[in-house]
């Protein structure tokens with residue numbers, strides 16, 4: 001192993017090699033402190049060829065490789081195990097925007113590009129790259145693709161998989177698959193890119209991608225509405241899609257508890273309503289024409305919904321600054337949870353029509369299980385994806401509460417699965433949910449996944465211990 005490491009060090013040079021504990025510390029710490037790990041070194045190659053060379057050497061010496069992008073993932077997928085024998089491979093130096101083709105509506109980027117930088121490059125050319133999530137200032141596109149990230153615009157534009165036309169991947173044996181096509185139609189055998197998207201680094205290292213662009217919205221209208229009740233959210237969604245002529249790009253459900261977390265803890269958050277309501281939706285219409293048609297459509301929707309009793313109140317942003325204030329509440333809801341003690345998180349999806357039923361059923365069940373538990377269920381209703389987060393009872397010991405993580409996972413995930421849902425809609429599996437894979441995936445699905453893993457990574461060097469449960 002040491003001689004292989006020596007050769008890797010020579011290959012990537014001093015700029016691409018970290019092994020001092022202080023230099024590796026940020027790669028080994030994770031914001032929520034949920035996952036710990038040790039690494040033999042952090043390797044930061046400067047090119048795809050170097051990534052492939054590192055993998056070839058690791059493969060020959062059976063050294064485990066943990067790809068790590070922006071390290072914002074929620075499931076421990078980018079954290080090595082505790083043996084100290086694995087290396088972290090960071091694509092951070094592969095950070096070039098290689099090409100933007102305005103006619104093809106495509107952008108070709110290296111995997112270490114920060115998501116916000118790709119959005120900015122697209123916007124400069126009057127184009128939109130619509131993948132957008134709270135961590136966009138630090139997550140990398142390689143990590144987004146490896147986790148098939150979602151975010152706030154999925155309903156309109158799709159998740160990372162649907163935004164990807166081509167990929168380049170360094171494989172475990174050191175080969176490079178150049179699939180950097182920008183073609184929109186290409187039916188020539190198995191779609192290999194879809195294997196690597198969402199594989200969380202267990203099949204290879206994504207080194208570059210060709211992504212889809214869209215016209216940059218010239219009119220964006222944002223509103224916060226107070227719902228009649230939880231059930232009104234799906235009814236309003238149906239009305240909204242029609243009223244907006246399908247120009248709806250975000251539809252985010254927020255409970256009062258979450259709004260209160262934002263108001264109590266996050267500077268700059270302000271309740272736009274005089275009264276408190278139980279449920280809110282933040283919704284955005286966006287379109288490529290600047291002519292104001294969307295504002296009129298949104299005003300009409302709000303008036304009709306109020307008359308029909310679907311909503312109790314609404315505020316329509318009059319400026320970009322006001323729209324940002326409304327989004328601040330949605331983001332503050334996420335940040336605010338950490339000031340309320342332990343939070344056990346779930347990232348489930350169910351068919352859109354069953355979102356209210358899920359929230360009520362799972363909410364009643366966890367409250368019966370632990371009186372005083374505080375349910376903060378919010379998220380992307382339009383995708384049926386709810387972050388069903390549980391804040392501890394205020395007086396309870398935090399460690400004791402967090403010790404119940406697995407217990408509450410079982411309860412919540414089982415309810416989602418019984419509703420034909422998914423136990424992980426956005427954040428993936430990492431090392432956090434491998435037990436759920438064993439429990440909820442069929443024997444056939446697991447057999448197929450293991451066969452793919454064995455074909456692409458026969459020595460099991462790629463992100464060992466992640467995604468697939470031990471057999």
Ligand SMILES: Cc1cc2nc3c(=O)[nH]c(=O)nc-3n(C[C@H](O)[C@H](O)[C@H](O)COP(=O)(O)OP(=O)(O)OC[C@H]3O[C@@H](n4cnc5c(N)ncnc54)[C@H](O)[C@@H]3O)c2cc1C
Pocket residue numbers: 066067068069070071072073074076077078091111132133134135138139140141142143144145146147148149150151152200201202204205206207334426427430463466
């Ligand atoms: C505030 C906040 C909000 C978030 N909101 C959302 C949201 O709305 N939707 C959502 O989907 N997620 C969300 N996330 C989770 C996270 O940001 C995403 O999962 C993101 O896509 C991870 O990107 P990353 O670069 O940080 O990857 P990392 O965390 O570094 O890695 C994630 C996984 O991908 C693998 N990986 C990383 N780079 C590569 C590569 N180049 N090739 C192969 N494998 C690789 C890693 O091994 C690991 O398994 C949020 C996180 C935070 C902190």
